[in-house]
Amino acid sequence: MAEIPQPGATSSIEDQIRLREQKAEQLRERGVNPYGTGVAVPHTTGIVRARHESDDAAALEANRSEDYGLAGRVMALRTMGKATFASLRDRDGDLQVFIKKDKVGDAAYELLKQIDLGDIAFARGRAMRTRTGELSIEAVEFKLLSKALRPLPEKWHGLQDVETRYRQRYVDLAVNPEVREAFRRRAALISGLRRFLDERGYLEVETPILHKPEEAGGAAARPFQTHHNALDLDLKLRIATELHLKRLIVGGLERVYELGRIFRNEGIDRRHNPEFTTVEFYQAYATHEDLMLLTELLVSRLALEVTGAAVVPYQGALIDYTPPWPRVSMAFEVARLYGVAGLDGLEKLPDAAWLAKADKDEPRKKFTHAHSTGAKIAWAFETFIEPMLRSDRPSFVIDYPIEVSPLARRRDSEPRLVDRFEAFAGGMEIANAFSELNDPRDQEARFRAQVEAAARGDVEAMPYDRDFIRALEHGMPPTAGEGLGIDRLAMLFTDSASIRDVILFPLLKPEAEEGR
RNA sequence: GGGAGCGUAGCUCAAUUGGCAGAGCAAUGGACUCUUAAUCCAUAGGUUGAAGGUUCGAUUCCUUCCGCUCUCACCA
Numbered sequence: 001m002a003e004i005p006q007p008g009a010t011s012s013i014e015d016q017i018r019l020r021e022q023k024a025e026q027l028r029e030r031g032v033n034p035y036g037t038g039v040a041v042p043h044t045t046g047i048v049r050a051r052h053e054s055d056d057a058a059a060l061e062a063n064r065s066e067d068y069g070l071a072g073r074v075m076a077l078r079t080m081g082k083a084t085f086a087s088l089r090d091r092d093g094d095l096q097v098f099i100k101k102d103k104v105g106d107a108a109y110e111l112l113k114q115i116d117l118g119d120i121a122f123a124r125g126r127a128m129r130t131r132t133g134e135l136s137i138e139a140v141e142f143k144l145l146s147k148a149l150r151p152l153p154e155k156w157h158g159l160q161d162v163e164t165r166y167r168q169r170y171v172d173l174a175v176n177p178e179v180r181e182a183f184r185r186r187a188a189l190i191s192g193l194r195r196f197l198d199e200r201g202y203l204e205v206e207t208p209i210l211h212k213p214e215e216a217g218g219a220a221a222r223p224f225q226t227h228h229n230a231l232d233l234d235l236k237l238r239i240a241t242e243l244h245l246k247r248l249i250v251g252g253l254e255r256v257y258e259l260g261r262i263f264r265n266e267g268i269d270r271r272h273n274p275e276f277t278t279v280e281f282y283q284a285y286a287t288h289e290d291l292m293l294l295t296e297l298l299v300s301r302l303a304l305e306v307t308g309a310a311v312v313p314y315q316g317a318l319i320d321y322t323p324p325w326p327r328v329s330m331a332f333e334v335a336r337l338y339g340v341a342g343l344d345g346l347e348k349l350p351d352a353a354w355l356a357k358a359d360k361d362e363p364r365k366k367f368t369h370a371h372s373t374g375a376k377i378a379w380a381f382e383t384f385i386e387p388m389l390r391s392d393r394p395s396f397v398i399d400y401p402i403e404v405s406p407l408a409r410r411r412d413s414e415p416r417l418v419d420r421f422e423a424f425a426g427g428m429e430i431a432n433a434f435s436e437l438n439d440p441r442d443q444e445a446r447f448r449a450q451v452e453a454a455a456r457g458d459v460e461a462m463p464y465d466r467d468f469i470r471a472l473e474h475g476m477p478p479t480a481g482e483g484l485g486i487d488r489l490a491m492l493f494t495d496s497a498s499i500r501d502v503i504l505f506p507l508l509k510p511e512a513e514e515g516r
Numbered sequence: 517g518g519g520a521g522c523g524u525a526g527c528u529c530a531a532u533u534g535g536c537a538g539a540g541c542a543a544u545g546g547a548c549u550c551u552u553a554a555u556c557c558a559u560a561g562g563u564u565g566a567a568g569g570u571u572c573g574a575u576u577c578c579u580u581c582c583g584c585u586c587u588c589a590c591c592a
Contacts, residue, residue: 011543011561013526019543076552083549100549117542131550154527154541156553161527163584175527220592240592266591267517362588404592422592432592460591483592498585509583 017149023114024147032111034147039122041071046092048127049135057129065127068137070095071145073174074119076155084112086142088123093177096136097123104139111143117155118148118174166506179501182494185306186502189490190259192305193279196298202255202281207244209261210235217450217462218242218407221264224274237263241280242407242481243468246436249282249479250471257281259486270498271428274507277486282436284477288419291433291480292396295423296323299394299430299489306493314426314492317391321425326390331399331417334380343416347373357384374401374416386424394425400434406446406462408434419480426492433482440472 024034048068052060072090079085082101087094101109103125115121124141153159158176165172165179172179194204208215212233216223218240226235241258248256259279268274283290300321304310311320335342337357338349351367354376358364363383370376378401389395400420402410408418420434437443447464454461490502500506 011526011559013561015561016526016543078551078554079548080551080554081548083551085551085554087552096552098550102549130552132552134550134552136550151526151542154553156541157528159527160529161523161584163523164527166584222591264591267589269591270586272591365589429592511583 016151020116020149027114039145041069043068043070044092045090045095048095052127052135060128067124067126069124071122074117074121077117096134097139098136099139099142104142115144118152119144120146166500166508169504185494186490188306189302192302197257202257203253205256205258207241207258209238211238214463214465217465220460222459224263224265239264243465245280245282247471249284250474250476254284273499273503278483280483282479282481284479286480288421288433288435288480291482292421295431296325314495315497319425320393325394325396327396327398329399330381330397333385334377337384372403374403377401378404389424394423396421396423407437409437428488430488431482431484436479436481438476440469443472444469
């Protein structure tokens with residue numbers, strides 16, 4: 001038979017690719033299509049493992065199993081002359097295949113020489129245990145399905161380089177099992193969430209992602225710009241789903257949710273990706289109190305479903321999601337911090353007293369942007385109290401000032417506050433919810449204030465959405481709504497420090513031209 | 517955008533005061549019918565992110581640029 005090795009062959013990446021191409025060519029010459037199709041793959045490694053986990057070697061000898069047909073990536077090859085051990089990795093995991101020359105035949109065994117690590121291969125044979133007890137497939141057939149031209153990263157350390165892991169996620173997924181697990185958990189999180197809401201009579205809906213300029217509100221953020229050619233229309237990518245979902249509440253759907261991508265033209269860091277996933281849900285005739293109960297039930301159930309426990313490790317801490325979650329009053333805690341009596345006391349605090357607690361430049365600078373008592377309360381909370389929130393429990397922060405809550409309903413018993421909460425866990429905001437503002441005239445006034453803010457140069461101010469006012473004028477039932485950050489929850493349930501570890505293809509700067 | 521750090525073989529990592537750029541895995545050839553980070557023998561693989569500078573000599577020192585990480589700013 002023809003010899004592949006070339007004298008003077010090197011092992012630069014180009015040479016390795018060329019060698020593998022030559023192997024593919026040799027297989028073609030022997031009638032094997034290195035990129036064939038139509039191979040039935042009736043089983044998975046998981047099926048074999050589940051069926052024979054408790055069978056010992058003797059049992060498998062006495063009771064011959066059926067022949068299993070498996071396909072996957074060749075992750076290891078250990079050749080011992082006329083016997084070879086291969087590890088095949090499919091969606092369920094890895095399984096060893098024991099290939100003996102006298103079982104597969106001389107010709108098939110010879111073709112093994114054309115198999116490289118990383119190739120996609122098919123194996124057929126009964127279940128057995130090797131001398132060391134490892135459950136294996138004793139191959140009666142082993143063949144190439146797809147030739148890999150590039151070598152896999154090292155088997156022991158896997159792919160470590162963070163940048164390559166994100167840019168070439170296919171390699172990361174192929175060789176790093178914990179990455180597969182993280183995205184499995186993300187999928188379980190999303191399907192569990194859907195199930196939870198569906199069971200409670202919420203209707204899943206889809207609203208536009210392309211927003212006309214006047215629609216791109218619902219949050220304080222800068223949008224991405226785009227353009228529709230046929231209509232010659234400037235459009236923006238949505239920064240929230242809020243305003244469309246509330247229109248559906250006006251329309252009488254009563255319970256709706258949208259799970260989807262939103263886009264914010266802002267900085268990128270460990271907790272922020274320009275496109276990310278939220279679920280927003282709105283429930284007519286509910287209050288923010290109802291949503292607090294719903295949230296702690298939902299998140300604790302998801303923790304259990306996704307991770308198998310209600311107490312989940314995150315970055316060195318253990319977070320116990322069991323309800324009820326501790327509640328922290330923003331207004332009360334800030335008043336207590338300053339030793340004054342409630343909102344009345346805080347309103348009388350001079351700026352010098354507010355700043356007395358801040359000894360660093362940066363919070364002092366931020367304070368100059370706080371133009372109302374409410375904004376100062378929020379500043380003090382974020383600066384001094386938020387970092388002290390318990391790390392072993394999620395927390396609800398309640399009693400938000402109206403000045404920092406432009407879409408929330410004023411509280412009847414205390415008009416300086418709104419019926420709103422945010423949920424925090426692992427040092428991150430994971431949810432924001434409130435009883436919705438449904439007074440069209442009040443909403444008009446708040447839009448107007450936003451337009452004025454925009455005129456003053458606030459690039460994150462919302463536009464005046466005339467049609468949304470028209471919708472509210474038709475009457476929106478008293479409603480509570482909430483937004484949950486799916487990526488943040490995925491981080492918490494996978495113990496990921498970076499949002500990029502739970503987004504398959506995070507946004508990166510373009511890669512340099514050279515190199516392959 | 518500011519600050520700090522990192523970038524060496526396909527992968528994971530070394531390289532002394534600035535003195536011939538190395539190892540393991542992967543690859544190639546050979547031996548081996550129960551290995552599992554297989555083992556053994558042999559071989560080959562480098563624009564040290566890019567460009568420039570200092571120097572007899574630069575992976576090492578300097579400048580600029582590119583990318584990534586952390587951090588600050590920004591950010592419901």
